[in-house]
């Protein structure tokens with residue numbers, strides 16, 4: 466008798482989902498369907514990793530190899546929870562892996578946060594990355610900007626704002642975004658940490674790159690280094706502190722832009738609508754080591770506030786969710802329903818471990834999950850009553866987009882890039898993406914977005 470073939474669904478075509486697919490296809494008895502709500506794979510590699518970080522983006526080339534396998538299908542324009550239910554997925558597959566990432570962001574919870582000109586770094590990143598859902602961003606009248614948070618996302622948005630726009634010409638940013646950045650007249654960017662440099666979560670390579678941006682004068686709030694015992698710091702943190710000390714001591718004659726690191730300050734109010742100021746309060750650790758306000762207030766004259774204080778995953782209807790941690794609860798990758806494993810359901814990436822770690826972190830994370838999944842399949846075997854989910858969708862007149870559709874989008878982006886002497890230029894408009902998907906389809910309707 467032939468060995469049974471298994472069928473696994475992965476929900477989300479970002480790095481964590483694709484690493485999982487890589488591990489699954491190392492076996493030759495598993496078919497993998499990778500669902501995404503967009504017609505484009507790669508998730509945060511395409512829409513989160515900064516466009517000027519081309520070497521990290523190159524990971525996409527390696528991950529793309531997974532689609533060479535005849536056992537793998539890309540099923541785009543399918544939003545699980547909207548177009549397909551959890552129950553339908555479970556009926557169609559021997560196992561389901563949720564790889565949805567974290568699509569919302571945390572809020573500061575301060576007055577004025579919703580004013581025009583106060584927004585999440587996620588929205589700003591989505592805009593310059595050419596995400597089809599992104600709102601166009603205007604930098605007209607913006608000379609001073611505050612980025613809240615001292616993690617790598619704050620570093621990314623600060624760098625894009627202070628970089629000489631000509632240096633961004635090599636990226637795949639959409640033409641309108643590059644145009645807006647070229648017209649911008651940003652003179653000062655504040656990066657604001659509610660604790661000290663020794664607590665900042667940015668990685669040293671990213672921090673050094675930001676501080677060494679040509680034409681930028683760096684200052685660090687004078688009290689930032691007070692009380693730091695460097696002998697107690699780990700390697701990364703010690704290196705971060707050294708980079709900040711060195712950058713603030715460096716002379717930059719005739720700077721194009723000033724970059725200010727302001728530590729031990731927390732935002733307490735966004736002033737004006739549209740924004741015309743950010744009120745920050747000086748902070749300190751109290752006797753029990755908790756962060757507390759000192760009551761000492763200052764106002765920064767900024768016209769744009771970007772909060773980069775962390776992402777948050779969104780609940781998928783019917784799937785267990787830990788509201789406090791913003792993750793699908795799991796144990797070694799097996800989804801937990803209460804304290805029991807939910808059969809045939811698994812999780813990888815940020816929706817498993819929270820929004821932490823770099824792209825490569827997802828590899829070991831996916832390996833752990835796939836090992837559990839394979840161990841479980843070996844015990845459970847394939848479903849005897851599996852339905853064909855694509856038939857169910859077709860009966861509703863619903864045709865997912867395919868990997869061939871994505872390749873057509875890619876070719877159109879390469880063409881657009883070639884006419885601007887660039888390798889690629891993103892297509893950022895939904896209707897243009899959908900036109901490219903539809904152009905070769907046998908009349909299958911496109912689902913609404």
Ligand code: NAP
Nearest residue numbers: 573614615616617618619659666773774775820821822823
């Ligand atoms: P993050 O590293 O967790 O940084 C969030 C920052 O926001 C922290 O400094 C945090 O301070 C601060 N914060 C949180 N709540 C706040 C509040 N209410 N008010 C003021 N500050 C607040 O998160 P991230 O920057 O979003 O990055 C997410 C993950 O993606 C990280 O693992 C990051 O390394 C990764 N990433 C990597 C790259 C890269 O490799 N180039 C680029 C982008 C992102 P506390 O520490 O005091 O909480």
